[in-house]
Amino acid sequence: MSELIIPILVTGSITALISLSFQLILRATGGIFDFALGQYAILAGMGAAFLSTHSSLPLAPVIFLSLLLSTIAALASETGAIGPLTRIYRNAGAFGPVLGTVALLWFWEQTARLLFGDRPLIGDPFWKEARFSLGSVRLSGHQLTIILSTLLIFLAAHVWLEYSRSGRLLRAVGDNWHASEILGLNIRKARTLAFLAAGMIAGLTGVLAVPLAGLSPLMGVAFLTNGFVALFLGGAGRTSGPAVGAFLLAAVSILVSRYLGVAWKDYLVLLLALLIFAVRPQGIIAPIRKRPG
Amino acid sequence: MLIIFLKSLRRLGGPFFLVATVAYGLQDAVHTELVILLYVYASLGLAIYVPMILTDQVSLAYAAYAGIGGYSVAILSSRSLEALWGVLLGMFLAGLTACLVALATRKLSGYFLAVGTLLVAVAFGRFLLQQPDLTGGADGLTFRREILNIPLSRTALLVAGAAMIWGIAVLVQNLERSDVGRGLFLMGGSRPAAESIGLNTARFRILSLVLGASIASLAGSLLAFSRGLVLPDSFHLELAFLILFIPLLGGKQTPWGCLVGAAVLVYVLEIARSFGPGKLLYGLGVLACVLVIPEGISGRLRIFLSAIEQWACRGSPESVLVSSEGANLSSGRKALPEGDFERGVEQRIEKGRHHPLGPANEIAAPLIVRNINKTYGGVRALQDISFDLLKTEILGIVGPNGAGKTTLIDVLTGIQNADSGRIVLGGQVLEGAASKRALAGLARTFQHPQLSMELTVGENVGLGLLRLRTPRSWAGMTLLLIRSMLSFAGIRKPRKEELAIKEIGQRVGLQNPEEKMINASFGTEKLAEIGRALISKPSVLLMDEPFAGLGKTEIDRVINAVERWRLHALGVIIVDHNIDLMSKICDRLLVLDSGIAIACGPPNEVLAEPHVQKAYFGGD
Numbered sequence: 050m051s052e053l054i055i056p057i058l059v060t061g062s063i064t065a066l067i068s069l070s071f072q073l074i075l076r077a078t079g080g081i082f083d084f085a086l087g088q089y090a091i092l093a094g095m096g097a098a099f100l101s102t103h104s105s106l107p108l109a110p111v112i113f114l115s116l117l118l119s120t121i122a123a124l125a126s127e128t129g130a131i132g133p134l135t136r137i138y139r140n141a142g143a144f145g146p147v148l149g150t151v152a153l154l155w156f157w158e159q160t161a162r163l164l165f166g167d168r169p170l171i172g173d174p175f176w177k178e179a180r181f182s183l184g185s186v187r188l189s190g191h192q193l194t195i196i197l198s199t200l201l202i203f204l205a206a207h208v209w210l211e212y213s214r215s216g217r218l219l220r221a222v223g224d225n226w227h228a229s230e231i232l233g234l235n236i237r238k239a240r241t242l243a244f245l246a247a248g249m250i251a252g253l254t255g256v257l258a259v260p261l262a263g264l265s266p267l268m269g270v271a272f273l274t275n276g277f278v279a280l281f282l283g284g285a286g287r288t289s290g291p292a293v294g295a296f297l298l299a300a301v302s303i304l305v306s307r308y309l310g311v312a313w314k315d316y317l318v319l320l321l322a323l324l325i326f327a328v329r330p331q332g333i334i335a336p337i338r339k340r341p342g
Numbered sequence: 343m344l345i346i347f348l349k350s351l352r353r354l355g356g357p358f359f360l361v362a363t364v365a366y367g368l369q370d371a372v373h374t375e376l377v378i379l380l381y382v383y384a385s386l387g388l389a390i391y392v393p394m395i396l397t398d399q400v401s402l403a404y405a406a407y408a409g410i411g412g413y414s415v416a417i418l419s420s421r422s423l424e425a426l427w428g429v430l431l432g433m434f435l436a437g438l439t440a441c442l443v444a445l446a447t448r449k450l451s452g453y454f455l456a457v458g459t460l461l462v463a464v465a466f467g468r469f470l471l472q473q474p475d476l477t478g479g480a481d482g483l484t485f486r487r488e489i490l491n492i493p494l495s496r497t498a499l500l501v502a503g504a505a506m507i508w509g510i511a512v513l514v515q516n517l518e519r520s521d522v523g524r525g526l527f528l529m530g531g532s533r534p535a536a537e538s539i540g541l542n543t544a545r546f547r548i549l550s551l552v553l554g555a556s557i558a559s560l561a562g563s564l565l566a567f568s569r570g571l572v573l574p575d576s577f578h579l580e581l582a583f584l585i586l587f588i589p590l591l592g593g594k595q596t597p598w599g600c601l602v603g604a605a606v607l608v609y610v611l612e613i614a615r616s617f618g619p620g621k622l623l624y625g626l627g628v629l630a631c632v633l634v635i636p637e638g639i640s641g642r643l644r645i646f647l648s649a650i651e652q653w654a655c656r657g658s659p660e661s662v663l664v665s666s667e668g669a670n671l672s673s674g675r676k677a678l679p680e681g682d683f684e685r686g687v688e689q690r691i692e693k694g695r696h697h698p699l700g701p702a703n704e705i706a707a708p709l710i711v712r713n714i715n716k717t718y719g720g721v722r723a724l725q726d727i728s729f730d731l732l733k734t735e736i737l738g739i740v741g742p743n744g745a746g747k748t749t750l751i752d753v754l755t756g757i758q759n760a761d762s763g764r765i766v767l768g769g770q771v772l773e774g775a776a777s778k779r780a781l782a783g784l785a786r787t788f789q790h791p792q793l794s795m796e797l798t799v800g801e802n803v804g805l806g807l808l809r810l811r812t813p814r815s816w817a818g819m820t821l822l823l824i825r826s827m828l829s830f831a832g833i834r835k836p837r838k839e840e841l842a843i844k845e846i847g848q849r850v851g852l853q854n855p856e857e858k859m860i861n862a863s864f865g866t867e868k869l870a871e872i873g874r875a876l877i878s879k880p881s882v883l884l885m886d887e888p889f890a891g892l893g894k895t896e897i898d899r900v901i902n903a904v905e906r907w908r909l910h911a912l913g914v915i916i917v918d919h920n921i922d923l924m925s926k927i928c929d930r931l932l933v934l935d936s937g938i939a940i941a942c943g944p945p946n947e948v949l950a951e952p953h954v955q956k957a958y959f960g961g962d
Contacts, residue, residue, distance in 0.1 A: 082453045133633055147400040147452040149632045155583045156625035163619060270579060277457045312472035319461040323446035326454050
């Protein structure tokens with residue numbers, strides 16, 4: 050059993066980061082899920098793997114350029130598609146934005162294919178030589194980097210959203226877009242900040258994930274579904290929600306894969322998602338606050 | 343000649359296109375495969391069209407549903423069982439899967455359905471690979487291409503495919519043009535409005551998704567028959583993304599547009615074989631379509647053809663006929679001379695003096711509301727609200743902004759659920775969904791008109807008639823949906839309904855029932871919504887700010903219509919800010935302040951009470 054703890058923590062961390070990116074955009078836009086988020090992670094992850102194998106650049110510029118790529122993709126999506134979609138379909142249901150974000154997912158998937166090819170690319174792990182052990186639990190330097198990075202990013206996101214001026218702006222805009230507009234709050238700034246942060250976090254997720262088992266353009270969908278389910282398993286109302294949901298999902302998935310077979314992981318995620326959607330869509334831990342319609 | 347040609351092009355373009363594709367496909371095996379692929383994509387587009395265009399639902403499992411259809415045929419045929427059973431089994435299983443996902447996401451936004459169905463597609467792909475005994479694994483399954491022991495030749499496949507597309511397109515078109523189809527359009531734009539005319543939106547949403555899944559399964563069966571082979575790659579997730587945009591590319595104006603969308607997709611895939619960024623450009627094209635031409639390619643084409651047709655019609659005998667009909671319609675309505683409004687109000691004041699007021703009257707109260715409470719988090723929006731609506735009474739609900747007036751209407755009509763309390767209409771306890779309450783006899787209008795912008799003013803008014811014939815049971819709704827698809831009567835409205843729409847239109851003062859709602863003024867929107875409520879002959883009519891945005895003449899018409907209606911109905915409840923007007927037309931006023939009923943009685947008495955004046959004007 051103890052040998053499963055590290056895989057659960059590592060897989061949970063990767064899912065938690067993507068889920069956090071979802072949450073940031075959800076909170077800033079008041080209800081939009083950017084389906085292309087997984088693709089930003091793929092762009093950065095494959096970009097990092099590509100640069101590290103095809104250039105002699107040191108690690109820091111490779112990470113910087115990869116994050117730049119995912120952030121540009123996120124901001125371009127907001128400026129070129131999601132922002133206009135929100136305005137055009139403001140009073141017309143979710144049809145336009147859902148279809149638009151699915152089109153974005155397709156667009157960035159095809160971009161990743163054109164840039165890096167169809168085959169999975171595997172990156173170099175960070176802190177390669179380091180090995181740690183805590184009792185019977187052993188972990189590599191790369192695994193420790195993933196866990197610690199996740200912890201730091203969640204702490205930073207919490208502090209930013211709860212205690213900073215721009216974090217409050219982001220929450221206010223997401224909570225009531227119309228009132229924020231009347232109050233003269235800078236809605237564009239709030240949304241840009243959210244997409245900037247989400248693009249960077251998604252990019253970092255890709256950079257951290259690519260040395261584990263490699264990434265290919267088609268894997269963006271897995272990031273999307275796992276991140277989405279984790280967000281609603283934990284609850285979208287608090288910053289801790291994505292982390293709780295992600296670690297729970299990772300634990301269940303890894304245990305099921307181990308004891309029932311890999312195929313059961315996909316069936317289980319489907320069943321779990323349908324169960325949450327049907328019974329408790331507001332999440333297990335941190336419910337979304339209701340407000341008058 | 344030009345007019346006839348343009349009309350024929352609009353009406354017969356789809357069938358003509360199908361005949362042309364059969365002729366094209368008959369050339370050789372390569373062309374046949376290309377045309378069959380076009381039919382498969384077109385039928386998948388039609389499968390998506392029903393829930394996406396009519397009810398605003400985006401599902402990503404259509405490749406999986408097609409796979410269910412294809413594999414059902416292959417599995418049964420490869421075991422020497424009749425392939426036709428495979429077709430039917432596939433439709434059933436795909437429908438069942440769609441039903442389960444729709445049930446799980448029934449109260450959630452479109453994103454949840456999209457993700458739920460995406461997970462179905464992922465799990466289905468995994469299932470195909472992990473169950474080789476049943477599905478053949480990565481190698482797939484081969485089988486004999488025959489149905490009812492008749493081998494399927496290329497010609498037979500092409501004709502069957504074309505007939506299938508024609509059949510599905512006609513059925514979907516019939517549904518779209520029927521009252522139920524129009525109701526579904528309304529549902530896509532506003533669920534509360536659809537519920538208010540008695541449509542059980544949750545059930546119709548599920549039915550539309552099941553219908554779409556069954557059509558997709560049929561498309562999968564056609565693909566399997568065309569190749570005599572099924573492979574997991576044929577129903578890959580990529581297909582789900584590619585086909586999703588067919589109705590959008592084709593246009594949401596007509597199901598025949600799916601043929602255009604499918605043709606674009608087949609062309610793009612052919613280009614993508616030799617030109618790498620082909621699929622990337624497809625994604626960009628789709629985004630551009632969503633952002634710039636939401637009506638799609640064929641939709642834009644139809645608008646263009648209509649414009650030419652209108653231009654060509656100038657001065658023709660037909661246009662003269664239309665103009666004279668319009669003039670008659672206008673002359674049929676009596677325009678009120680200046681000063682009539684004030685006189686009408688005076689008469690009503692006089693009438694109001696003799697009207698039975700207050701619960702002490704002997705007339706029984708048909709709507710009884712007791713101890714309604716509603717909270718939002720820490721805010722108590724309604725606190726212990728109780729009142730009776732007397733027979734033929736007009737009850738006004740007034741109060742400052744945020745007093746809870748609209749919330750009360752929402753709670754009464756079931757758009758929102760009360761935390762506690764009891765509502766009794768004609769001896770029957772009202773609870774549950776808004777559609778159930780609408781069928782029990784409540785009709786309402788909204789503060790901001792909620793109409794289908796795709797329809798005309800008259801068609802929007804006619805939607806109210808659905809309240810009179812929408813069934814309550816699952817079986818009844820399914821039958822209604824099937825009947826709407828099979829009935830060509832939906833294309834031409836029965837004379838009786840036309841007259842009802844015309845009469846209500848004249849009564850509330852709708853100038854041009856043929857006008858597209860999207861081009862109509864705010865005042866027309868308000869009047870159309872009132873017409874939609876009145877035509878459904880409700881027992882109790884609830885109106886949320888009906889006079890906001892209307893001119894004097896329009897207000898007077900609405901009052902006249904309501905006055906006339908009250909004699910046949912159990913009563914009318916009006917919420918409005920115009921205190922002067924409300925005190926003149928209402929028999930009693932219920933005053934709300936911060937969710938509490940602070941006064942109820944005849945207008946002059948209620949408005950004279952100091953605590954009512956304090957609530958309105960402040961001060962001690």
